[in-house]
Amino acid sequence: MPELPEVEAIARTLRPLVRGQTIRRCQVLHSIAVRPQSPAELRRGAEGQRIEGVERRGKYLLWRLGRGCLLMHFKLDGQLIWFDKPETQGHIDVALQLNAGTLGFVDRRHFGRVRWRAHPDESPEIRALGVDPISPRFTPAQLQALLSAARRPVKLLLMDQTRIAGLGNIYSNEVLWHARLDPRRRADRLTSREARRLHKAIVNVLRRALKYCLHPAPNFRDPAWWFQGLEKILRVYGREGEACRRCAGRIRRIEQGGRTSYFCPGCQR
Ligand SMILES: [Zn+2]
Incomplete structure (x- = not known):
């Protein structure tokens, strides 16, 4: 299961690859991955949005969008796979089609979650988190x-x-x-x-x-x-x-x- 180091590495590596791109399409292929939200809610929130940045909060991957944010939690087996073409083949739970390719959120065991939130820092998942142990605030x-x-x-x-x-x-x-x-x-x-x-x-x-x-x-x-x-x-x-x-x-x-x-x-x- 990805913990802080893994998610931080994902955020740092993904950031330059996706920043400034637009989410052209957001397809939910397995709706369990977005629960308790509906696929339509996620799609409405994400589609057409410019990606302003990718950060980590605890074990969450936080995508800052022009409006709102996407939160991803990988749980036990969730992972991100990059496809150079618009791709929905194989097991993909949520496919984000960007200008440069498609990023698939994949979790065969379906514990991982993708969620859209209007206010990144006000979302309940983020507000509940304690101190970040690699921040200078952790003394x-x-x-x-x-x-x-x-x-x-x-x-x-x-x-x-x-x-x-x-x-x-x-x-x-x-x-x-x-x-x-x-x-x-x-x-x-x-x-x-x-x-x-x-x-x-x-x-x-x-x-x-x-x-x-x-x-x-x-x-x-x-x-x-x-x-x-x-x-x-x-x-x-x-x-x-x-x-x-x-x-x-x-x-x-x-x-x-x-x-x-x-x-x-x-x-x-
Ligand atoms: Zn010993």
């Missing part, structure tokens, strides 16, 4: 305040988009491994030293992943590409039973809040 003091106010396990706080926007399950696991913290620790019980370590881990893990996502840059023309090979930078996620890369302990897997946590009981305390 150790701010993280400390978030931790102090949360009685939940620290892993669940990290994944709460209304507190910190953009961290998902994979990078939360990675961050806690780098910070040497047990995901089950209660957030408000971390010491200030641990909180500073956690802040540093969040920023470093996301920056490193973003760099990796941009080199090489996303290739929207190759449907098989979509962030393949990213597991190379992961230290703990998906490694149950394997040796910890730091202390050679065994990586454990547990369930937390309906999601899977991986950690090393040997060095994450």
Whole structure:
């Protein structure tokens, strides 16, 4: 699932490709992808609009249009595929026909969503988001305040988009491994030293992943590409039973809040 680094890489790569172009046609081929809006609502909002910019908000991709915006959320398997011709062949959920080609929003599992909103920064999805962890506004003091106010396990706080926007399950696991913290620790019980370590881990893990996502840059023309090979930078996620890369302990897997946590009981305390 694309998290902050992946969506940021998509936004930065897509921006120069589409900025200044007009959405000539917006075809909704699978209406589930635009729910709860109607295909007509999305079409009315998007067609004929000039693309002013592409940005990221949390894990959302935000297309600023002449009037209003498009919000895309990739969820588990959503992806963007670029076609040089007007294209609606194969599985495409929403096809945006631009001057230079067609961009398809594709999600065979149909969890991903595309939505039109009249006021980008006033839309409920965006207003609900917490601080962006790669913005300068995300300081150790701010993280400390978030931790102090949360009685939940620290892993669940990290994944709460209304507190910190953009961290998902994979990078939360990675961050806690780098910070040497047990995901089950209660957030408000971390010491200030641990909180500073956690802040540093969040920023470093996301920056490193973003760099990796941009080199090489996303290739929207190759449907098989979509962030393949990213597991190379992961230290703990998906490694149950394997040796910890730091202390050679065994990586454990547990369930937390309906999601899977991986950690090393040997060095994450
Ligand atoms: Zn370890």
